[in-house]
Amino acid sequence: MTTGMIDLRSDTVTRPTPGMLAAMSRADTGDDVYGEDPTVMALEERVADLLGHEAALFTVSGSLANILGVRALVRAGQELLCEERAHVVRAELGAHAAWHGVTTRTWRHPDGLIDLEALRSLMVPDAGPYLVSTAAIAVENTHNFAGGTVHPLADVAALRELVAGTGVRLHLDGARLWNAQVATGVPARDCAQHFDTVAVCLSKGLGAPVGSLLAGSADIVAEARVWRKRLGAGWRQAGVLAAAGLYALDHHIDRLGEDHAHARSIAATIADVDPSVVDPERVQTNIVLLRLGERAGHVVEQAGAEGVLAGIVAPGVVRLITHLDVSRDAAERAGTVLARAIKG
């Protein structure tokens, strides 16, 4: 990216801060395939504790954490249920099917949330010799392609109750669970405890250059460690990356509130010129969806020419994501540029 650009395409575009780079250069390391990297082990313990699970595994990407988590819950030929726009079915290139024979069916919720009624009719545990058996349900909190929406804790508890005694297990794609925690004040653990496996990212709003974790029971995580290596993703002195993650957990969680305020202010500036495009009241975290219809391509091009980068995530839908590298001034400028492009 050219300097001076305001990049709202994703919160994955952040660069490590000087403080983070210093922490990385000080990291104590060892060979993680031998289980000897003290910084990786410290990160895994820290995240397991934050999520209220027995153990956690450090992975190169959130997709890999999801792949290993779902694999632990769903056998080849069984199914995973998830919302229609979930990252696990839209943005992981069919990995769950390609590697592990997992089939999927989906429900649709306008905000990407849990629909208990739909799930009651979709879910078929132990289906026998004719229908596909449901092995697990995946929930995404916050929901990326639905616009950074947060799941009410009561819905999650009700989902846990729905599957109780059925053998159906629950996976949480919590790539932005920290954003949900900051937006609601509900600790990540309170949501995560309802799930059998939980994936979280350090490389989104938390600003680490690389890294995600899968949390779960000690057995599940031990097995995921084997499968991670089997997929070719065991790593050696990964402590330099784990140090960035620990630094991010120490310094970059509480500040997510700033990203949320910036997202809301950009949405408000845009709604001032065209309220049909976005409702700022509905912006819950760091993601803003602009419903632009035919104008989407033109607006993205025009804003890009003025130094503001945005992405199209569905036909006519532009997504903006605020993050660590978008200052308050930059957010203001982005709002002005986008509003001008939309006004035309």
Ligand SMILES: *Cc1c(COP(=O)(O)O)cnc(C)c1O
């Ligand atoms: C970004 C993201 C992931 C993981 O993405 P990677 O690029 O593989 O790290 C998983 N789930 C959601 C909802 C995401 O937004």
